[in-house]
Structures are given as structure tokens and as C-alpha cells.
Amino acid sequence: xAQSNNKRSPQGKxxxxxxxxxxxxxxxxxxxxxxxxxxxxxxxxxVAARQSVAAARRSSxxxxxxxxxxxxxxxxxIAAIIxxxxxxxxxxxxxxxDGYGASTQSVATVSAGVVTVMKAGAAPTETVDVFEDAxxxxxxxxxxxxxxxxxxxxxxxxxxxxxxxxxxLDARSFSGDYSTRAAAALLCVAxxxxxxxxxxxxxxxxxxxxxxxxxxxGTADLTNEQLAELATSVGAPAAATDCIxxxxxxxxxxxxxxxxxxxxxxxxxxxxxxxxLHNGAPVSTTVDWLTTLLAQ
Amino acid sequence: MTxxxxxxxxxxxxDVIGVLARLGLAAVxxxxxxxxxxxxxxxxxxxxxxxxxxxxxxxxFAAVLPFLEIALGVLLVLGLATRLAAVLSAVVLVAxxxxxxxxxxxxLSIDCGCFGGxxxxxxxxxxxxxxxxxxxxxxxxxxxxxxxxxxPASIDRLVRRRSGEPA
Numbered sequence: 001x002a003q004s005n006n007k008r009s010p011q012g013k014x015x016x017x018x019x020x021x022x023x024x025x026x027x028x029x030x031x032x033x034x035x036x037x038x039x040x041x042x043x044x045x046x047v048a049a050r051q052s053v054a055a056a057r058r059s060s061x062x063x064x065x066x067x068x069x070x071x072x073x074x075x076x077x078i079a080a081i082i083x084x085x086x087x088x089x090x091x092x093x094x095x096x097x098d099g100y101g102a103s104t105q106s107v108a109t110v111s112a113g114v115v116t117v118m119k120a121g122a123a124p125t126e127t128v129d130v131f132e133d134a135x136x137x138x139x140x141x142x143x144x145x146x147x148x149x150x151x152x153x154x155x156x157x158x159x160x161x162x163x164x165x166x167x168x169l170d171a172r173s174f175s176g177d178y179s180t181r182a183a184a185a186l187l188c189v190a191x192x193x194x195x196x197x198x199x200x201x202x203x204x205x206x207x208x209x210x211x212x213x214x215x216x217x218g219t220a221d222l223t224n225e226q227l228a229e230l231a232t233s234v235g236a237p238a239a240a241t242d243c244i245x246x247x248x249x250x251x252x253x254x255x256x257x258x259x260x261x262x263x264x265x266x267x268x269x270x271x272x273x274x275x276x277l278h279n280g281a282p283v284s285t286t287v288d289w290l291t292t293l294l295a296q
Numbered sequence: 297m298t299x300x301x302x303x304x305x306x307x308x309x310x311d312v313i314g315v316l317a318r319l320g321l322a323a324v325x326x327x328x329x330x331x332x333x334x335x336x337x338x339x340x341x342x343x344x345x346x347x348x349x350x351x352x353x354x355x356x357f358a359a360v361l362p363f364l365e366i367a368l369g370v371l372l373v374l375g376l377a378t379r380l381a382a383v384l385s386a387v388v389l390v391a392x393x394x395x396x397x398x399x400x401x402x403x404l405s406i407d408c409g410c411f412g413g414x415x416x417x418x419x420x421x422x423x424x425x426x427x428x429x430x431x432x433x434x435x436x437x438x439x440x441x442x443x444x445x446x447x448p449a450s451i452d453r454l455v456r457r458r459s460g461e462p463a
Contacts, residue, residue, distance in 0.1 A: 063456075063459060066455055066459050070376060070451070070452065070455065071377050071380055073377070074371055074377030074380050074381065075380075077367060077376070078371070078384075081366055081367035081370065082364055082367060084363065085333065085359065085360065085362060085363025085366070086359055086363070089333075089358075090359070093337070093340070093359075137341040137344070137345075137416070138337050138338055138341050138415075141337040141340060141341060145337070172416065210351075216415065216417075217404075217405045217406075217416045217417070
């Protein structure tokens with residue numbers, strides 16, 4: 001308190017004259033013409049007043065400049081962090097194996113409701129287990145980012161993928177059993193057309209495509225007929241589409257989903273998709289997970 | 297001429313509230329920004345779930361938002377341009393609240409994704425009221441800092457002291 005009083009006192013004592021000088025002088029700078037008018041009362045006052053006004057103006061100017069500099073630094077900090085973030089984000093979300101496209105060499109076989117996909121006749125050194133739910137939006141993102149890279153690794157005979165289709169999101173689908181029916185449809189395609197190169201992975205990608213996948217809590221999803229049509233559009237044989245339309249594998253898909261959920265819970269302690277297991281341990285699916293895994 | 301500077305109780309209370317508000321809001325931004333930044337796939341899904349942005353803008357919004365939050369958190373931790381950071385915080389929070397209200401009004405059932413996660417949830421599992429109240433609490437912190445941006449242990453105050461201005 002004492003300090004600030006000391007600082008302010010000269011201005012306060014100099015009275016209204018100094019105030020007028022301060023106001024009048026602000027735009028132009030100190031004006032000698034004003035001096036006689038304000039200097040009429042005391043001898044020391046004008047000098048003190050002028051000094052304090054000059055000091056105040058200096059201080060106020062430098063204060064404004066400081067505030068401006070701080071503001072500019074703050075904006076630069078924000079911009080730098082966001083640009084850093086955009087670069088990092090672009091790197092983290094970059095589509096892997098972009099341009100490779102659909103799988104051309106893969107075949108699919110079914111064992112206890114789990115679909116194993118690999119290059120025909122190859123003996124891949126690495127195997128991963130992928131857990132997905134057909135309704136899960138993050139699985140769609142996963143497919144978009146890593147689908148082509150997986151296709152490529154499988155086609156080159158480097159990788160075997162076991163697809164475990166879960167159904168814990170059934171209740172969130174419009175029909176109440178979309179996840180199960182989609183898993184059943186995938187089983188149909190694997191059983192009836194699994195030996196057709198690339199067919200299973202093509203249908204799998206089609207199901208997860210952003211414009212095909214139904215929304216959670218949405219007002220529509222795909223009927224069995226529509227799931228069959230989608231299979232036809234990627235080249236599935238009539239036997240597969242008949243199987244989908246009739247819902248032949250629904251019970252099998254439900255049982256497989258239950259078993260896979262138990263496997264996933266045992267390995268990670270929870271049921272969340274997409275999850276990738278390698279040798280039974282969860283893989284953190286950062287941008288280079290597959291590259292790293294294959295380089296081992 | 298006494299050099300002693302007596303600090304009034306009111307000033308002390310203001311300082312304590314100010315620094316708590318600043319660091320509290322900073323923690324909110326840093327945590328929520330970090331949780332969104334480390335899981336970009338989920339953040340994209342959370343932004344898309346609001347059905348506010350066209351698909352072409354969802355990605356860019358999901359990329360910028362986490363780091364804008366982190367930037368605000370950094371400014372607040374440092375106490376650098378506190379008032380500016382508080383004003384921007386308030387703008388972002390008001391936008392969040394508007395987004396949640398709009399989602400509720402359109403009958404969407406989503407998780408706000410405020411602290412990572414997000415996306416659609418089953419009807420009846422939404423928590424719009426709690427989410428809005430929480431954001432209003434954060435908005436109150438920002439509001440306090442807009443009115444009283446001068447807080448202890450901040451670059452702002454350090455600079456002001458050094459340039460000879462009374463705090």
C-alpha cells in the first residue's frame with residue numbers, strides 16, 4: 001500500500017492542472033504552451049507534474065507494448081502447438097499401404113466360427129487375431145487406415161489374420177441383431193466362397209466402408225437381403241448369398257461371438273473393438289504397428 | 297518511505313482463487329486435450345457423432361481440437377496472456393455447450409467425448425445435463441479469469457512487476 005501511495009502521490013497532489021496537462025498532452029507530446037497555464041499556482045508543481053505525466057505516459061506506453069508482445073507470443077504459442085498437432089495427427093492417421101487396394105491372393109477358412117485369412121499355400125511367419133464388431137465405428141476407421149496394408153501383408157504371404165467378429169453392439173443397432181447377422185454373413189462368404197481369392201477380405205472391407213456401415217443408435221441398418229446384395233456386389237457366389245438371406249449362420253455367429261468375447265476378456269480384461277492380439281497379447285495399434293510387427 | 301508491502305486479506309483471497317481457477321482450467325484443457333490427441337481414431341468418431349460437420353471437415357476439426365485445448369492449457373499453466381486464454385476458453389466452452397444442447401435437441405444419443413472417448417451410446421445412457429453442468433462450471437472458471445486475469449506465479453504478473461507496474 002505504502003509503495004503504491006508513494007508512486008501515485010505526485011500526480012494526486014499536482015491537482016486538476018496536471019490532469020488537464022496529461023489529457024491535453026497525450027496525443028501530441030509535451031507542449032510548452034500549456035506550461036504557463038498550469039504553472040500559475042506553485043513553483044515546483046509544473047515540473048513535478050510534467051515529469052510524472054511523462055513517466056506515466058512512458059509507463060503506459062511500455063505497458064501497452066508489453067501487453068501486445070505477450071498477446072503476440074500467446075498467439076504464436078497457440079499456432080505452433082496446433083501446427084505441430086496437425087503434422088502429428090496427419091502422421092498418426094495416415095492410411096497405411098495406401099494405393100494397394102483390394103486383396104487378390106487371400107483365401108479364407110472357417111474354424112469354430114473364427115475366419116482365418118492368408119495367402120493360399122503360403123506359410124506366414126506372423127499371425128494376428130483381430131476382434132471387431134460390424135457396428136463399431138472405430139473399427140471402420142481401423143479398416144480405413146490399415147485395411148490395405150493388411151491386404152498387402154496377407155497377399156505377400158507374410159501374415160495370417162484370424163478375424164473374430166463380436167456382437168456386443170447388437171443392442172445398439174436398429175434391428176437389434178445387426179452385429180450378429182453381419183458376422184453370420186461373413187461366415188457364409190468364408191464357407192461358401194472362401195477359396196475365391198480376395199473375396200472374404202473384399203466383403204469385410206465393404207461391410208466396414210463408411211457409407212455402408214450403419215450408425216449406432218441409427219434409424220436403419222442392413223437386412224439379410226441387403227447383406228446378401230452387398231456380397232453379390234463384391235462377387236460372392238449364389239451359395240453364399242443364399243446362406244446370408246436365409247440367416248443360416250446366425251446361431252453359429254452368436255456362439256462364435258460369445259467364445260471370442262471370452263478370449264478377448266481373458267487377454268485384455270475387457271471387451272472393446274477394434275483389438276489386435278499378437279501371440280495372445282494386445283497390440284497398441286499406433287500408426288506403425290503392422291510395419292513393426294512384420295519387421296520382427 | 298516504507299518499502300514494506302502489506303498484503304490485504306482480500307488480495308490474498310483473490311490471489312488464491314485466481315491461481316486455483318487458472319491451474320484448474322489449465323488441468324481441464326491439458327487432460328481433455330491429451331486424451332483426445334492420443335486416440336485420433338476415437339476423436340474422429342466422437343466428432344462425427346455430433347453430425348454437425350460435413351464429412352470433409354470432421355477430420356480437420358478432430359485434428360485441431362485436441363491441440364487447441366492443449367495450447368490453452370499451456371498458456372494457462374504459464375499464466376501467459378491469461379485474459380486472452382480465458383476468453384478463448386470461454387468461446388470454446390460455449391461452443392461445446394451449444395454442441396451438446398444441439399445433440400440433445402436433435403434427439404441424438406451420444407457421449408460428448410469431452411474427455412476422450414465419445415461416439416454413440418444407447419438411448420438412456422446419455423448424460424447431457426451432467427455434461428452441460430460440468431461445462432458451465434469450467435465456464436465459470438474462465439469467466440473469473442476474464443474479470444481478474446492477474447494471478448500469482450504467472451508470466452503476466454512477473455512481466456508486470458518487472459516493468460514496474462503495481463500488480
